[in-house]
Amino acid sequence: MEMSLEKYKGIHPGLILDRELKKRNLKKGPFALSLPEYPQTINEITKGRRGLTPEISLKIDRALGFEEGTMFLLQAYYAIKLEQQKDQFKLRPDLHVIRKILFWDTDISKIDWQKQYRSVIQRIFERGNDQEKKEILNFYGEEKVKEVTGRSSVSGNSLPVLGHKKLN
Template sequence: MEMSLEKYKGIHPGLILDRELKKRKLKKRPFALSLPEYPQTINDITKGKRNLTPEVSLKIDRALGLAEGTMFLLQAYHAIKVAQLKEQTKLHPDLTLFRKALFWDTDMNKLDWEKQYKPIITRIFERGDSGEKQVIIDFYGKDKVEEVAGSYSVSSRLPIFSQHK
C-alpha cells in the first residue's frame, strides 16, 4: 500500500485500516487472529471506538507491509486533530445551542468569549431561555456567572439580582 500520509492526517487510523482490509479483500477476524490480536480489538479499532497502541500498530504495519510506525503516526495525527478540536471548543461554547436572535447585532464567531464575558452573560440572562443560560453556566462556571448576574434563576427569563455591580 502506497500511502501519502498528508491526505490521511486527522482521520482515525482504524477507518483507514478498515478501508485497506476491504481493498485487499481481507476479513477482520482472520486478519486479527493472524496478528495475533483479539478480533474484538481490531473490530473496535476499525470502527474508531479504540485507539491504536504502539504494539498493535507495529503488528498491523508488518502484516500489511507498511513502513514501521505508519499506523501509529496516523494515530498521532488523529490525536492532534482531536486535541485541536477540544482546544477550539474551549474558546467558546457550542454556538448552535444559542438562538441567532440573541446576538442579532453581532457575529457570534467574532466575539471574544473571555474578554467580553460580562456583556455576554448579561445578555444571555436578560434574554435567553433556561437551556441557553445553562450553557453559559457550564462554559463560564457558576462563580463567574454570579459575579456578573448576581443570584440567578436558570428557569426564569430574568435573573434575580441580589447584588448590583
C-alpha cells in the same frame, strides 16, 4: 500501498485500516488472528472506538507492508486533532471557579453557555468576584465581554444594576 500521510491526517487510523482491509478483500477476524490479536480488538479499532497501541500498530504495519510506524503516526495525528478540537470548542467555563450561588435560579449544568452568553456575562460581571470575571473573560474572549459590558477588563468591579445611574 504508498500512503500520503497528509491525506489521512486527523482520521482515526481504524477507519483507514478498515478501508485497507476491504480493498485487499481481507476479513477482520482472520486478519486479527494472523497478527495475533483478538478479533474484538481489531473490530473496535476499525470502528474508531479504540486507539492503536505501538505494539498493535507495528503488527498491522508489518502485516500490510506499510513503513514501520505508519499506523501509529496516524494515531498520533488523530490524537492531535482531538486535542485541537477540545481547545476550539470548550463547552463551558471552569465551573470550579464559578460559584453556583450566582445561578441560584437555574440549574448550572443545564445552561447553554453559547446561546445564553449575554445573560451569563451580565450576571457574572454584576455579582461575581474578580476570579469569576477572569474565567468568563478567558472563556468568551474580550470582544464578547465588551459587547455585553462595554469594557474588556475585569477591574471596575460591576455593571450598573438595572441601568440606574448613580446619584450624587
